[in-house]
Structures are given as structure tokens and as C-alpha cells.
Amino acid sequence: MTNKALSALGMAMRAGKLVTGDETVLKAVKQGKARLVIVAADASDNTRKKYRDKCATYDVELVEAFDRYTLGAAIGKEARVIVAIADEGFASLIRKQLGKHSEVENID
Known part of the structure; x- marks a missing residue:
């Protein structure tokens, strides 16, 4: 399912609907452009807390999934710790696929 x-x-990356990198993802969250934020499961505690807090403040869904290398490879880049999907269609598709993987994984 995760594949x-x-x-x-x-696909979101190729369509230009994906934002990557610490500052650009924060900017997308603050501007209301991010529909879904994915933090690598192996991100530091500080990074996970920072995005958990920001996403809660701006009412953006946050998911912890994959590791930094898997996340980077999926978008054709080197290791990535944080990405944001800026399109509701792609965000919905990814949510659906991640939900099938495990509904109890990464719950705080």
C-alpha cells in the first residue's frame, strides 16, 4: 500500500504540487497552501515537535511516515525529512494510501 x-x-513532485525543505514547508503551512505535511519517521524529536505544533496551529494535517531516504527517493531527491503537499487531490490520495497501511501507526 505504501508504494x-x-x-x-x-507524481505530486512532477506536477509541481509538492514543497520540500524546512523553510519552504513552514512558509506553505503559514500561508495556508499546505494540505498535508509528511515528516520522516526518523526526523529529530525537535523537528517532529516543531512541525506538529505549527501544523496544529494552522490546522494542517501532519503524518509521520517513511524514513528520510525513502521520502527523498520517492520525489527524486536526496534524503528529505519534511515535505508538504499543496494540492488537495494529491493529499487526499496519499492520505487514503497511508490509511490503508496502518490506522494505528504514528498516533501521539
């Missing part, structure tokens, strides 16, 4: 989520991330 479909990773494929959707790659």
Missing part, C-alpha cells in the same frame, strides 16, 4: 503513496508523492 502507491510513494508513487503519488512522485
